[in-house]
Amino acid sequence: MSSDDAPDAAPYRDPRLPVAERVADLLGRMTLEEKAGQLFHTMVEVGSGGTLAEEPSRMGAATARDLVTRRHLTHVNVLAAPRTAREFARWHNRLQELAAGTRLGIPVTVSSDPRHSFTDNPGAALLSGPFSQWPETLGLAALRDERLVEEHADAVRREYLAVGIRTALHPQVDLLTEPRWARGGATFGEDADLAGRLGAVYVRGLQATGDVARERGLDGAFGPASVSTMTKHFPGGGPQRDGEDPHFPYGREQVYPGGSFETHLQPFHDLIAAGTRQVMPYYGMPVGLVRNGEPVEEVGFGFSRQVVTGILREELGFDGIVCTDWGLVTDAEVFGHPFPARAWGVEHLAPLERVERILAAGADQLGGEACPELVVQLVGDGRVTEARLDVSVGRLLAEKFVLGLFDEARYVDEDAAASVVGAADLVAAGRRTQSRSVTVLSVDAVPLPLRAGTSGALRVHTATVAEDGDAPLLRPPATRPADRAELRFVDDPATADVALVRLEAPYERRGPGFESFFHAGSLEFPDAVLDAVRGLAARVPTVAVVHLDRPAVLTPLVEAGVTLVVDFGASTDALLDALTGVVPAEGRLPFDLPRSMAAVVASPSDAPFSTKDPLFRFGHGMPLPQ
Numbered sequence: 356m357s358s359d360d361a362p363d364a365a366p367y368r369d370p371r372l373p374v375a376e377r378v379a380d381l382l383g384r385m386t387l388e389e390k391a392g393q394l395f396h397t398m399v400e401v402g403s404g405g406t407l408a409e410e411p412s413r414m415g416a417a418t419a420r421d422l423v424t425r426r427h428l429t430h431v432n433v434l435a436a437p438r439t440a441r442e443f444a445r446w447h448n449r450l451q452e453l454a455a456g457t458r459l460g461i462p463v464t465v466s467s468d469p470r471h472s473f474t475d476n477p478g479a480a481l482l483s484g485p486f487s488q489w490p491e492t493l494g495l496a497a498l499r500d501e502r503l504v505e506e507h508a509d510a511v512r513r514e515y516l517a518v519g520i521r522t523a524l525h526p527q528v529d530l531l532t533e534p535r536w537a538r539g540g541a542t543f544g545e546d547a548d549l550a551g552r553l554g555a556v557y558v559r560g561l562q563a564t565g566d567v568a569r570e571r572g573l574d575g576a577f578g579p580a581s582v583s584t585m586t587k588h589f590p591g592g593g594p595q596r597d598g599e600d601p602h603f604p605y606g607r608e609q610v611y612p613g614g615s616f617e618t619h620l621q622p623f624h625d626l627i628a629a630g631t632r633q634v635m636p637y638y639g640m641p642v643g644l645v646r647n648g649e650p651v652e653e654v655g656f657g658f659s660r661q662v663v664t665g666i667l668r669e670e671l672g673f674d675g676i677v678c679t680d681w682g683l684v685t686d687a688e689v690f691g692h693p694f695p696a697r698a699w700g701v702e703h704l705a706p707l708e709r710v711e712r713i714l715a716a717g718a719d720q721l722g723g724e725a726c727p728e729l730v731v732q733l734v735g736d737g738r739v740t741e742a743r744l745d746v747s748v749g750r751l752l753a754e755k756f757v758l759g760l761f762d763e764a765r766y767v768d769e770d771a772a773a774s775v776v777g778a779a780d781l782v783a784a785g786r787r788t789q790s791r792s793v794t795v796l797s798v799d800a801v802p803l804p805l806r807a808g809t810s811g812a813l814r815v816h817t818a819t820v821a822e823d824g825d826a827p828l829l830r831p832p833a834t835r836p837a838d839r840a841e842l843r844f845v846d847d848p849a850t851a852d853v854a855l856v857r858l859e860a861p862y863e864r865r866g867p868g869f870e871s872f873f874h875a876g877s878l879e880f881p882d883a884v885l886d887a888v889r890g891l892a893a894r895v896p897t898v899a900v901v902h903l904d905r906p907a908v909l910t911p912l913v914e915a916g917v918t919l920v921v922d923f924g925a926s927t928d929a930l931l932d933a934l935t936g937v938v939p940a941e942g943r944l945p946f947d948l949p950r951s952m953a954a955v956v957a958s959p960s961d962a963p964f965s966t967k968d969p970l971f972r973f974g975h976g977m978p979l980p981q
Contacts, residue, residue: 431466
């Protein structure tokens with residue numbers, strides 16, 4: 356069969372045929388260059404007004420037009436959302452029109468990092484924009500509510516489908532055993548059983564294979580109503596040496612001094628059983644790891660055949676798509692700064708050899724890369740067979756066929772997108788979940804919930820901590836809350852009955868550029884921040900609310916005698932709903948909170964619940980009544 360033969364009546368275009376027949380037919384028509392393009396999955400930006408951007412993304416990728424028409428890529432990871440869902444849907448349809456005009460018309464699969472919460476990190480998660488806003492994954496874990504997690508995932512599915520996102524680069528079922536790790540906010544916390552249970556229903560919600568989908572009238576089978584989940588980061592990120600992140604050279608080492616490798620693997624058993632379609636190996640390079648008497652090679656997991664083929668495919672029986680984490684092969688420039696490839700353990704290899712290692716490891720796709728010419732060269736040099744490519748390309752094409760992308764699901768309805776994304780019921784559900792996940796740790800200074808007194812509304816002074824160089828100051832929030840029947844907000848703490856101060860979990864400022872988005876390092880508040888809070892608490896009874904995107908050392912706040920509350924992503928209104936009992940605050944900690952940094956440093960990075968004498972233990976929380 357000629358590779359130029361792709362008529363409208365070609366079998367792969369016929370939705371009545373079995374997927375395997377359609378895949379085989381299409382594979383037989385593809386050139387080597389077209390096959391190579393399928394093995395790459397990289398970033399794109401949305402252009403103004405929903406157009407195709409004509410400039411490379413801020414993360415250094417090429418334009419969509421170049422990727423699709425010249426490099427034959429058909430998998431893209433969309434970055435920041437446009438202003439409206441209609442613009443998002445318009446961009447998606449233009450992208451699919453571009454792909455439809457190529458020789459074989461292979462549709463594009465659009466993927467996304469999480470974008471329904473409060474995190475703004477272009478390498479990990481994105482601000483919600485027009486989508487409904489929920490707490491971070493830690494907040495879902497704080498509620499331990501499997502039904503709620505599936506409903507949340509179903510809401511994400513509906514909004515993703517409306518704008519054409521068909522692969523979720525989540526859930527993240529790493530265990531937060533190293534509290535300094537900057538990626539903890541997107542995990543389900545420290546407990547392997549909890550991560551496995553909640554991760555499994557998350558997968559079913561996104562893939563429309565669970566109870567919530569069936570209640571919506573779907574058949575519970577993976578298909579055109581599904582969003583494919585890419586579970587990460589295999590075989591479990593989290594136990595990073597000193598808590599540093601392996602996006603960066605100083606964080607490349609993953610360590611297991613507590614001998615807990617199998618514990619980190621446990622949630623992946625659960626999610627594979629739940630049917631996750633894709634898995635992403637992590638950047639981390641295991642150091643000193645011996646498993647079943649055999650040393651594990653000290654290379655990044657995406658380069659390791661022991662891990663990808665030996666553990667994931669052979670031991671765990673996973674036969675779906677394996678896509679590496681982003682940027683293992685080529686150096687890049689991100690936000691104007693050099694960003695070396697995360698080729699940990701194989702830094703000495705040239706890009707061509709790195710691609711060869713990844714394919715030999717058993718991965719199907721290279722995330723964050725767009726260099727199919729290297730695959731073409733490997734085949735031309737006889738180092739990789741075209742039959743090996745066909746195995747991975749066949750998996751990737753089958754996923755497109757099952758998702759309906761060759762058929763009725765190629766395009767989306769722009770009017771429907773405008774009505775589904777950010778719909779009132781989804782926004783309300785997200786806000787209520789934010790409130791419910793608020794976690795009360797102590798009520799030493801101010802009884803909760805906040806109530807009006809006998810003389811009228813409670814007078815509340817609100818403040819945030821803003822750091823100006825070395826002089827952190829308490830400041831009013833950017834937007835003053837609206838008065839409520841039971842609360843009146845005042846500017847002067849001297850006239851207040853109660854003060855409410857919001858703080859971000861402490862971290863060491865890194866940078867410049869991309870590195871600045873990662874909250875890493877010490878978990879202790881600077882002395883000046885603590886002095887400011889102590890000073891306020893000495894003047895007026897104070898409620899301190901700390902947003903935890905990872906654990907923090909809160910011991911000095913307890914000693915200051917404040918009422919202590921934590922949130923995992925909550926708007927001002929959602930927080931006030933919880934603190935006043937409009938919505939019950941039901942959160943319980945999804946991890947231990949350490950008493951000191953000394954305890955953190957002394958504990959093994961891989962072992963759950965190993966920090967000595969924690970200030971508050973996993974599961975602690977004081978539910979507030981309505």
